Amino acid sequence: APNAHLFFRRGQIDIENSCHDEFFDSIEEFPVSVPEFNNALCNGCGFCKTVCKFNAITMILAKPLFFPELCHSCEACFRVCSMGAITAANKMIGKIRRKKINGELDLVDGIMNVSEAKSPPLIKKIIKKYSGPAVTIIDAPPGTSCPMVAAAYSADYVILVTEPTPFGLSDLKLAVNAMRELKVRFGVVINKYDGDFGEVKTWCESEKIDIIGIIPFELKIAQVYSGGGIIADELPHTRALFSKLFERAVSEAVK
Ligand code: SF4
Ligand code: SF4
Known part of the structure; x- marks a missing residue:
């Protein structure tokens, strides 16, 4: 959650500055894979459109037209293209910030870039990377x-x-x-x-x-x-x- 820092004691953290990047010990950019099309290699088969369950690809004049806002980075289209016309490109959608509190608690939050709407990949990444044997509370x-x-x-x-x-x-x-x-x-x-x-x-x-x-x-x-x-x-x-x-x-x- 982007506001979990509010639930620490004032003596434990600098609450007033705790939403700023400077407060955190480390920040990593978070990319997702999106398709990049090479129309010169495309044979117009339309398999990428058919396999995309999120309607992020349509075909215009036998060439794919991609709507990045709808893409869920499932990578299905990468796999069905037999022509090598689709390659994976990284798109930064947010960042993961981490702060050690009192040397024992890890505070981790995920922030989406402005205009990015699909947070599940970021949430899953944080959970996978930071859940361990200790108690992990996910807001x-x-x-x-x-x-x-x-x-x-x-x-x-x-x-x-x-x-x-x-x-x-x-x-x-x-x-x-x-x-x-x-x-x-x-x-x-x-x-x-x-x-x-x-x-x-x-x-x-x-x-x-x-x-x-x-x-x-x-x-x-x-x-x-x-x-x-x-x-x-x-x-x-x-x-x-x-x-x-x-x-x-x-x-x-x-x-
Ligand atoms: S699957 Fe590949 S070859 Fe077929 S339309 Fe999509 S990009 Fe073109
Ligand atoms: S990666 Fe998945 S969601 Fe994105 S365009 Fe390809 S098939 Fe659609």
């Missing part, structure tokens, strides 16, 4: 689109955070379906719970889904969070809740 984007799936598909355990509203329940159902499709184990946390709209709880119970935590609706929590504070530090009564949540998630992940 996934909301919803059930490709970036969320890319972040969750290789996880040992996923925490689905929802809210007690009709909108929250609708999104939760989609996310649960996605996790079941991916065969990834998961539990639910209900955030901002004020006792209203019990349907989320009822639905989870009817689906035999574990509710592993309930975060109460509290103005102070919102105030601390929006001020860049650590909730568990500034509101000690929440510490046990977050500790239990962490311990439960870790114990589920190693099962």
Whole structure:
């Protein structure tokens, strides 16, 4: 996530400058492969268009016309071209930034270049490169689109955070379906719970889904969070809740 640095203590990192490149120990550019066409070698067979499931190639006057914005770098077109008319070119779509915190924690984030929309390759690269035997917390984007799936598909355990509203329940159902499709184990946390709209709880119970935590609706929590504070530090009564949540998630992940 591009804002995970906000969840460290002020004494641990220089929060005010933590979104700038200078804050990080290392930065690497992240390229993806995109096809480069040599029309002189192309025989107009159209196989590259047919194999592209993302409609990134069309044929005009028996020659391929490429739409880079739609390309997902699956490399299928490279493989079907028997004429050698397609070669792989690198396209920089973002960067990966890494910072060691207190000599023990690795903070890694991925930033997309302006106008680049497809983050899954960057997310997958970060997870593959930086997940290890230690506990790795991946902050996934909301919803059930490709970036969320890319972040969750290789996880040992996923925490689905929802809210007690009709909108929250609708999104939760989609996310649960996605996790079941991916065969990834998961539990639910209900955030901002004020006792209203019990349907989320009822639905989870009817689906035999574990509710592993309930975060109460509290103005102070919102105030601390929006001020860049650590909730568990500034509101000690929440510490046990977050500790239990962490311990439960870790114990589920190693099962
Ligand atoms: S597969 Fe190769 S030869 Fe066929 S249309 Fe595409 S680029 Fe041309
Ligand atoms: S690399 Fe994949 S997505 Fe991109 S143009 Fe080729 S077939 Fe389509």
